[in-house]
Amino acid sequence: MTCVCEQRSSERTEVCWPISVWHPKALRFFNGQSNNVSNNGALVVLPMSVPVREGQDLEINFPRTEPVAHKKGQFARIKKGRVIRVDRSKSLHSAKVRVALEFYDR
Numbered sequence: 001m002t003c004v005c006e007q008r009s010s011e012r013t014e015v016c017w018p019i020s021v022w023h024p025k026a027l028r029f030f031n032g033q034s035n036n037v038s039n040n041g042a043l044v045v046l047p048m049s050v051p052v053r054e055g056q057d058l059e060i061n062f063p064r065t066e067p068v069a070h071k072k073g074q075f076a077r078i079k080k081g082r083v084i085r086v087d088r089s090k091s092l093h094s095a096k097v098r099v100a101l102e103f104y105d106r
Helices: 066-072
Strands: 018-023 028-037 041-047 057-063 076-087 096-103
Touching: 018 041, 041 076, 057 096
Parallel strands: none
Antiparallel strands: 018 028, 018 057, 028 041, 041 096, 057 076, 076 096
């Protein structure tokens, strides 16, 4: 029997939203999608080719719709986070990697 302990400190909300991730070591953006988001972090899905590993710092850009951007004054909500888990389990239908991030610029 395996016991998995929940370590989240805040509730996550399923949000499938296009994102881009700035990877400072690769010096480029990678496009992906959010899976779920909380005040403290997010689970994002990126292409399998992204050179991501635990402990790295990334910048996640959540684009805003035009009306929200005009109201907030910018076209993206930018969050900085640290990679806390990388799941490269292969699926028959997808060449994606799931990346759990903990925000540190709350």
